[in-house]
Amino acid sequence: MNLNEFEQTIKKIFGTELLEEHDDYGFTNTSNDDIKKVGYATNLSLETVEQAIQQGVDLIVTHHDAWDFLYGLREACVKKMQEHNISHFWIHAPLDFVEFGTCTSLMEALEINTIKKYSSYNEEDGDFPGIGEYSNSLDFNLLREKMCSKLNEPVRAWKNNSKEVKRIGVLTGAGHSSAVIQKAVDEGCDTYITGEATLYAIQYAEFAGINLLVGSHTFTEIYGVKTLAQKIVELNPNVVVTELKETHFELNH
Template identity: 70%
Template sequence: MNLDEFELAIHKLFGEELLKEKDEYGFTSTSNDAIKKIGYATNLSLKTVDLAIKHGVDLMVTHHDAWDFLQGLREACVEKLEKHHISHFWIHAPLDFVHFGTCTSLMNELDVDEIKQYSSYSEAGGELPGIAEFSAPLEFGQLTEKMRAKLKEPVRAWKNNDKQIKRIGVLTGAGHSSMLIQRALDAGCDTYITGEATLYSIQYAQYAGINLLVGSHTFTEVFGVATLVKKIAELNPGLETLELIESHFELNH
C-alpha cells in the first residue's frame, strides 16, 4: 500500500460528509511512500513515536494529534517522525461519530447484544452518545469488572440506582458533560460510560440516579483506532499492523 491508496481507504471508510471538517483529521507524510507496517495508538506523543521507531513502523495512525495548546509537542513529534521517515495520520471527530468508531468499538468490547443508537454529532443538536442493550441484565459489579478487564485499568464507578444494567449510554474520551448524561437518561439508560469525569459529571449522575463508569480518555478510545486499522488492513491484504501500547499515564486515583 502507498500513501495514495491509504487516503483512498480513509475516504471509502468515512465518506465525504464525515470528512468535510478538515481540521478534524490530518496527514503528515515523509519521503517514505511504501507502507508495509502501521502502528496505532490513541495519542501522538514522543513516547508513541519512539515505539513506532522501535518497531519499524512506516505509518502511525492515531486518534489525537498533539494538541495545539501543548506548546512545542507537535513540532517535536514531527521532527522525530521526519528523521525516521515515518508518516502520521490522525483522525478525531470522524472516528468518534462513524458507525464503527470509538463508542461502537467500546460497546462491542463490553459484549453488548444490540446497538440501539450510534454516537453522532450535528450542528443543530450537538453530540449524542451511543446507546446499547444487554439481552440478559447485568449487576453493576459485573459490568464494572468487565470494563476494568477490557481497559486493564481501575475504572472509577459510581452506583447511583438499584436497577440491573440493561441499557448503557457511551461517549468515549471527554464525554463528561452533564448534557450528555441527560441525553443518556432521555434514551432510557440506567448507566453512562465515558473517559473523563468532573465534579459536575459525578454530582449530576448522582442527582439523576444514573450509574457512572469512567475509564481513561486514552483507553476508552483505543479500541476505535484498532477497529479503523483493522478495516484498513482488510482493504489492503498483507499489511502488518500493531498497537503502540501506551502506559496508563492518566491514572491518578
C-alpha cells in the same frame, strides 16, 4: 501502499460525506511514502513515536493529533518522525461518529448485545452518546469488573440506582458534559460510560440517578482505533498493523 492509496482507503472506509461533515483529520507528517507497516494508538506522543521506531513502523495512525495546547509537543514528534522516516495520520471526529467508531467499538468490547443508536453530533444540539443494550441485565459491579479487565486499568464507578444494568449510554471523549448525560437519561439509560468526567458530571449523574463508569480517555478509545486498523488491512492485505502500546499515564489523575 503509498500515502495516496492510504488516503483513498480512508475515503472508502469513512465515506466522503462523513469526512466533509467532520473535517477533523489529516497528516501531521509525510516522511515515508512506502507503507508496509502501520502502527496505531490513541495519541500522538513521543512515547508512541518511540514505539513506532522500535517496531519498524512506516505510518502511525492515531485518533488524536498532538493538541495545540501541549505546547511544542507536535514539533518534537514531527522532528523525531522525520529523523526516522515515519509518516503520521490522525483522524478525530470522523472516528468518533462513524458507525464502527470509538463508542461502538467500546460497546462491542464490553459485549453489549444490541446497538440502539450510534454516537453523533450536530451543531444545534451538540454530542449524543451511543446507546446499547444487554440482552440479559447484569450486576453493576460485574460490568465494572468487565470494563476494568478490558481496559486493563482501574475504572472509577458510582452506583446511583438500584437497577440491574440493561441500557447504557456511551461517549468516550468529551463525555464529561452533564448535557450528554442528560441525553442518556432521556434515552432511558440506567448507566453511562465515558473516558472523561468532571465534578459536574459526577454530581449530575448522582442527582439524575444514572450509574457512572469512567475509564481513561486513552483506553476507552483504543478499541475504535483498533477497528480502523483492521479495516485498513482488509482493504490492503499486504500491510501489517501493530498496536503502539501506551502506558496508563492517566491513572494518577
